[in-house]
Amino acid sequence: MTSLAVVVVLGFFLGMRHATDPDHVIAVSTIVARYRRPRHAALIGLAWGVGHTLTILAVGGGIILLGWVIPARVGLSLEFSVGVMLMVLGVLTLRGALRRVGEGVACAEGDDGVTHSHPHRHGDYVHSHRHHHHPDTHPHPTEATPLARLDRWLGGMKLYQLARPLVVGLVHGLAGSAAVALLVLAAIGNGWWALAYLLVFGLGTVVGMMLVTAIVAWPFAYASGRLDGWQRALRVASGVVSLAFGLVLAYRMGITNGLFGARPTWTPH
Numbered sequence: 001m002t003s004l005a006v007v008v009v010l011g012f013f014l015g016m017r018h019a020t021d022p023d024h025v026i027a028v029s030t031i032v033a034r035y036r037r038p039r040h041a042a043l044i045g046l047a048w049g050v051g052h053t054l055t056i057l058a059v060g061g062g063i064i065l066l067g068w069v070i071p072a073r074v075g076l077s078l079e080f081s082v083g084v085m086l087m088v089l090g091v092l093t094l095r096g097a098l099r100r101v102g103e104g105v106a107c108a109e110g111d112d113g114v115t116h117s118h119p120h121r122h123g124d125y126v127h128s129h130r131h132h133h134h135p136d137t138h139p140h141p142t143e144a145t146p147l148a149r150l151d152r153w154l155g156g157m158k159l160y161q162l163a164r165p166l167v168v169g170l171v172h173g174l175a176g177s178a179a180v181a182l183l184v185l186a187a188i189g190n191g192w193w194a195l196a197y198l199l200v201f202g203l204g205t206v207v208g209m210m211l212v213t214a215i216v217a218w219p220f221a222y223a224s225g226r227l228d229g230w231q232r233a234l235r236v237a238s239g240v241v242s243l244a245f246g247l248v249l250a251y252r253m254g255i256t257n258g259l260f261g262a263r264p265t266w267t268p269h
Helices: 001-017 024-032 038-064 072-110 146-153 159-188 191-223 228-256
Strands: 115-121 124-131
Touching: 001 159, 001 191, 024 038, 024 072, 024 159, 024 191, 024 228, 038 115, 038 191, 072 159, 072 228, 159 191, 191 228
Parallel strands: none
Antiparallel strands: 115 124
């Protein structure tokens, strides 16, 4: 009983620590940058943690119980996919942040006081077009936006907004599951106990990522409406860091470790 309690406690807190790995924090930062409330950001962390736990259990369970062996090229490909994903997240974040800067400049240059253009929001959908404030008319009804239609199709619950962090968590779980499973099996020995450890580890990762995303979201929430320039700068910074980290990781897996060469070398870590 004491040994089981030690496994549970150790797995939970190591899972929380695992959530703070740099590539994890960078990935969720690019997603959290567009949310204004730490509560919403915590839901993003929850979705990421669930995706991560699902793949950890699936792949780790296969390694522990079924004796799966991950070839070096497959392992490197999974790590490489994390780098590509970070680059994509960085580009998307930079594109969104820079587009808003461009729209702000265009608005400042072309505002005649009556007919002008500036970004505005319909729920979670942000766009811009030229319109009048006198009289207050709008060129399209608020329910005729892409996200409004999607909201109606999905019952207004907006659960599809969690799909992005869920997929990011799935990819991260695939890349790290082999290392976690092999280390746990070597340390514990018993396959079912090792699987129980993975489950507790995953729950700890979920809790840890919820805390991380709430903390990361705080500067964005504070700057929103007060320091819009700083909020844009934070988004640009998160995009640049994600893009740079992804490039380094992809280069290391693809070139240094030989994914695209004849003799790939991969050590789960």
